Amino acid sequence: MLNIECPHCGARPEHEFRCGGDAHVVRPPLSASGETWAEYLFGHDNPKGDQTERWCHSFGCGLWFNVIRDTVSHEIRAVYPITAQRPEQAA
Amino acid sequence: MSHYSALSIARNALSGHSNWDPAWRSPEPAAAYDAIVIGGGGHGLATAYYLVRVHGLVKVAVLEKGWIGGGNTGRNTTIIRSNYFYPESAAFYEFSLKQYERLSSELNFNIMFSQRGVLVLGHSRHDMEMHRRSANAMRLNGIDADILSRDEVAKLVPALDCSPQARFPIWGGMIQRRGGTARHDAVAWGYARAADARGVDIIQNCEVTGFTIHQGQVTGVETTRGAIKSNRIGIAVAGHSSILAAKAGFRLPVKSYALQAMVSEPLKPVLDTVVLSPATGTYLSQSDKGELVIGGGLDLYASYAQRGNLPVNENTITGMLAMFPTFSRVRMLRHWGGVCDVVHDSSPIIGKTPVQGLYLSCGWGTGGFKAIPAGGYCLAHTMATGEPHELNAAFGLDRFDTGALIDEAAAASIPH
Numbered sequence: 093m094l095n096i097e098c099p100h101c102g103a104r105p106e107h108e109f110r111c112g113g114d115a116h117v118v119r120p121p122l123s124a125s126g127e128t129w130a131e132y133l134f135g136h137d138n139p140k141g142d143q144t145e146r147w148c149h150s151f152g153c154g155l156w157f158n159v160i161r162d163t164v165s166h167e168i169r170a171v172y173p174i175t176a177q178r179p180e181q182a183a
Numbered sequence: 184m185s186h187y188s189a190l191s192i193a194r195n196a197l198s199g200h201s202n203w204d205p206a207w208r209s210p211e212p213a214a215a216y217d218a219i220v221i222g223g224g225g226h227g228l229a230t231a232y233y234l235v236r237v238h239g240l241v242k243v244a245v246l247e248k249g250w251i252g253g254g255n256t257g258r259n260t261t262i263i264r265s266n267y268f269y270p271e272s273a274a275f276y277e278f279s280l281k282q283y284e285r286l287s288s289e290l291n292f293n294i295m296f297s298q299r300g301v302l303v304l305g306h307s308r309h310d311m312e313m314h315r316r317s318a319n320a321m322r323l324n325g326i327d328a329d330i331l332s333r334d335e336v337a338k339l340v341p342a343l344d345c346s347p348q349a350r351f352p353i354w355g356g357m358i359q360r361r362g363g364t365a366r367h368d369a370v371a372w373g374y375a376r377a378a379d380a381r382g383v384d385i386i387q388n389c390e391v392t393g394f395t396i397h398q399g400q401v402t403g404v405e406t407t408r409g410a411i412k413s414n415r416i417g418i419a420v421a422g423h424s425s426i427l428a429a430k431a432g433f434r435l436p437v438k439s440y441a442l443q444a445m446v447s448e449p450l451k452p453v454l455d456t457v458v459l460s461p462a463t464g465t466y467l468s469q470s471d472k473g474e475l476v477i478g479g480g481l482d483l484y485a486s487y488a489q490r491g492n493l494p495v496n497e498n499t500i501t502g503m504l505a506m507f508p509t510f511s512r513v514r515m516l517r518h519w520g521g522v523c524d525v526v527h528d529s530s531p532i533i534g535k536t537p538v539q540g541l542y543l544s545c546g547w548g549t550g551g552f553k554a555i556p557a558g559g560y561c562l563a564h565t566m567a568t569g570e571p572h573e574l575n576a577a578f579g580l581d582r583f584d585t586g587a588l589i590d591e592a593a594a595a596s597i598p599h
C-alpha cells in the first residue's frame with residue numbers, strides 16, 4: 093500500500109488516489125505527422141526505475157499533481173505541482 | 184532425448200528414478216547463431232522450437248536472464264480460450280487453441296491440457312445482450328460458444344451463489360466449452376525439451392544487456408556471458424520489452440503493470456470449470472491438486488515489481504466471496520505477481536521493428552499464455568522469412584501509426 097503525500101491534504105493511503113499515467117506528455121500541433129500523433133497517443137518511456145506520473149486525489153480533494161515514483165520499489169521520490177517542471181531529483 | 188512413456192516410467196522405477204536424462208542440456212553460448220531468441224518464457228521457447236521444426240534452422244539459441252519459465256509463463260492462471268471478437272484475433276487464438284489440443288503428443292510432454300470450459304458470467308440483462316453479441320461473433324468466426332441460462336449456470340457451478348440476494352445476481356453466462364487450463368510449467372518445459380532435442384541451445388542465467396547494430400541491421404547481442412553474434416534476433420521478454428527496445432533505440436506502445444494471482448490450500452473437488460465475473464473483477468478455477476486458483480484485475484499503476492499490492496488483492500478476494508460465500512473460511516497459500524506488457528488495444532505485437540533483423544513479440548499483457556503456440560509459430564515464421572505469417576500480419580507495430588487497432592479489451596472479461 094502506497095502512502096501518498098497529497099499537496100493539499102497530506103499523506104493518505106493509495107486507494108484514495110487514481111494514477112493518471114505519464115506526466116509531461118506534450119500534445120503535438122494539429123499539423124504533426126501520423127507517426128508523431130501515434131507516439132503522443134501510444135508511446136511510453138516505461139522506465140524500470142524512476143518514472144514521472146500524474147496522480148489525482150480522486151476520493152479526497154480532487155487535486156491533480158505530479159509524482160516521481162520508482163517502478164521497482166514503488167518508492168515515491170518527489171511530489172510537485174501539476175504545472176511544474178520535473179524537479180532536480182531528490183536521491 | 185529419451186521418449187517419455189508408461190514403459191519409460193516403469194523402466195526408471197527399477198532404478199529408483201535416479202537415472203532420468205536431464206530434459207535439456209545447459210550448453211555454453213557459442214560465438215554466433217543463425218537465430219537468437221531473447222527470453223526463455225513460453226513464447227521464446229516455442230519460437231525456437233518452430234524455427235527448427237518448421238523452418239529447418241540449425242543453430243538457434245534461447246537466452247534467458249534467469250531460469251526458463253520463471254517469468255509470466257510460470258506465474259499465470261493458465262486459462263486457455265479463443266473467445267475473441269474480431270476475425271483477426273479469432274483466427275489467431277483459435278489456431279493456438281488447436282495447437283494446444285495436440286501439444287502433449289506433439290511435444291511428448293504432458294501439459295495437462297484440460298478442456299473444462301471457460302464460463303463468463305452475466306450479471307444483468309445488458310451483460311446477457313453483450314454476451315449474445317460476442318457469442319454470435321464467435322460462431323460466425325467458427326468458434327464454439329454457448330449462452331447459458333441462470334439455471335444452467337447454477338447446475339454447472341453449484342457452489343456459485345445464484346440467489347436473487349447475491350450482490351451481483353447471476354442472469355446467465357457465455358461458455359466456451361473447448362476452453363480450459365493447462366499446466367504452465369509443463370508448456371515451458373515441453374517446448375524447451377523438444378527444442379533442445381532438435382539442437383537448440385537453451386542458455387539460462389544469460390541476460391541480454393545490449394545490441395550491436397551496424398547500419399540499421401542488428402548483428403548481435405551483448406550479454407552477461409559475453410557477446411554473441413547473429414543477424415536474426417527475436418525479443419520475447421514480456422514486461423521487459425520496453426527496456427530492450429530502448430537498448431535498440433526505439434520506443435514501444437507498451438506499459439508494464441503487475442498482475443497478481445493467488446492459490447488457496449487444496450480443497451476437495453468443488454469447481455470443475457473456469458468462472459470469470461466481469462462485475463466482481465474476479466476469476467477462478469480449481470487446479471488438479473485441489474487449490475483454488477484466483478485472479479483479478481491489474482494493479483493500478485505501472486510496475487516492474489513481481490508482486491501484487493494489497494488493495495487489489497483485497498478487491499479480488501472480496502469479489503470471490505461475493506460469488507462464492509462458501510469459500511469465506513478458505514486459507515490462501517501463495518500470492519505472487521508477474522510484470523505484464525500492456526498495450527492500448529489489448530492485442531499482441533508480433534513482427535518487425537525499426538531495426539533490420541530484429542523482431543518482436545510482446546503486448547501479451549494479461550493473456551498471452553493461451554497464445555504461446557500461435558505466438559511462437561508466428562514469430563518463428565516472421566524471423567525465418569522476414570515477413571509476417573497471415574495470422575500475425577494484422578498485429579504489427581505499424582498498426583499504431585495507421586490506427587488499425589484491434590481493440591479486444593472486452594475479450595478479457597476482467598477489466599485489464
Ligand SMILES: Cc1cc2nc3c(=O)[nH]c(=O)nc-3n(C[C@H](O)[C@H](O)[C@H](O)COP(=O)(O)OP(=O)(O)OC[C@H]3O[C@@H](n4cnc5c(N)ncnc54)[C@H](O)[C@@H]3O)c2cc1C
Binds near residue numbers: 223248251255
Ligand atoms: C498473474 C498472471 C495471470 C495470468 N493469467 C493468464 C491466463 O489465465 N491466461 C493467459 O493466457 N495468460 C495469462 N497471463 C499472461 C501470460 O502469463 C503471459 O502473457 C505469457 O506468459 C507471456 O509469455 P512470454 O514468454 O512472453 O513472457 P515470460 O514468460 O514473462 O518470459 C519472458 C522471459 O524473458 C526474460 N527476460 C527479460 N529480460 C531479459 C533480458 N534482458 N535478457 C534475457 N532474458 C530476459 C524473463 O526472465 C522471462 O523469463 C497471466 C499473467 C500473470 C502475471
Ligand SMILES: [Zn+2]
Binds near residue numbers: 098099
Ligand atoms: Zn487531497
